[in-house]
Amino acid sequence: MKITLLPGDGIGPEIVDAAVCVLKAVGIKKQIEFKFEKHLIGGAAIDATSVPLPEATITAALAADAVLLGAVGGPKWDACDPTLRPEKGLLAIRKALGLYCNLRPIRVSPFVAHLSPVKTERVEGVDLLIVRELTGGIYFGAHNEARINDDGVEEASDVELYTRPEVERIAEFALQAAHKRKGKVTSVDKANVLASSRMWRKIVEEKRAADYNSVNLEHLYVDNCAMQLVLNPKQFDVILTNNIFGDILSDEASVIAGSIGMLPSASLGDGTGMYEPIHGSAPDIAGQGIANPLGTILSAAMLLRYSLHNEEA
Structure with a gap:
């Protein structure tokens, strides 16, 4: 199963990493082979490519079985042109995937x-x-x-x-x-x-x-x-x-x-689904190792349920 990871901004990378650890453990127990590939979205993408959703990210998401997203946005990018805000990347990926x-x-x-x-x-x-x-x-x-x-x-x-x-x-x-x-x-x-x-x-x-x-x-x-x-x-x-x-x-x-911070979500369409916690990027606590990853882990459970069709999840 190919999963495109979009860590995003703030606490996004650390909570996505925690969910990946859980998915790897599930993979070992249930004999599921996961292939993870990270790509840019949001503020991180703006910093690296000047746009909130690079074409490479769209291509990877469309080719994946599922997408796991962390969070996007933060005060750092508040002064960006309205058409290039980090949140525009989130809206655009939803549209691209038909979610x-x-x-x-x-x-x-x-x-x-x-x-x-x-x-x-x-x-x-x-x-x-x-x-x-x-x-x-x-x-x-x-x-x-x-x-x-x-x-x-x-x-x-x-x-x-x-x-x-x-x-x-x-x-x-x-x-x-x-x-x-x-x-x-x-x-x-x-x-x-x-x-x-x-x-x-x-x-x-x-x-x-x-x-x-x-x-x-x-x-x-x-x-x-x-x-x-x-x-x-x-x-x-x-x-x-x-x-x-x-x-x-x-x-x-x-x-x-x-x-x-403890709640998950799933965004679904007719193809690749995307899964993410419903909280924000919490840049004030990013990198401190105190962000609660439960919402992302539960989102990974929804990924197993809706994209892998594993009702046990």
Whole structure:
């Protein structure tokens, strides 16, 4: 199995190395031959090549069975041109690999429930999955940087755009996941004010009615969902939402588990999958040997599950 490693920035290299050690141990025990190859992304790529995602990295990722990513970004590159920020490398690799589905499992066992800032009785036993659309929406719509308009007022804009196929395929993934779990999907939108959300809601309902009648479907506005995640997180099974809402809600949900540093994610499409912890690059602790690699190790477990199809992982 060929795995492209993208250590990235900050603590990225050290947490990826820790996950590789675990994968090597699994390989020995399960007689799996792993081949690891490191490539540049993010700030490290900017420093070496002047771009956040070199062509060599894209080529290696496309040729791999899976990609394991550390983290990208840091204050060092804050002054970069907006089109050349480290985070642009992350968006570009997702697009290049066609990774339209991001999975973020949130599980709270009795052993770690006390670490959550939310009351133990509210979070103990939480087991939910956030399914986030990853390659559409406002992050990939047209961006107009700040300018002075005809009235002499400074303005900037970002466009939220979704197509029917984009919504259909992410809805399919969420409904299928719920069918294998507890049978409930909560679709999160802002249909009371956004046209894109009204289309999203309509398509999700059509997909459920056509193919997944046994799955219970409910809709929540994103502001209500943010509140419910704190008030009663146990009510959720699968949360389906768009790119920007999923980005925010998954970080909020991570706090339920006690630490964003302990949670994994998988980004999937029709080909090579990419796996990464959901925390940032934490440059303030890089190189000190104190970064928690658990999120990356659990991401490696998701790699085994979804790219190697090993359910034991």
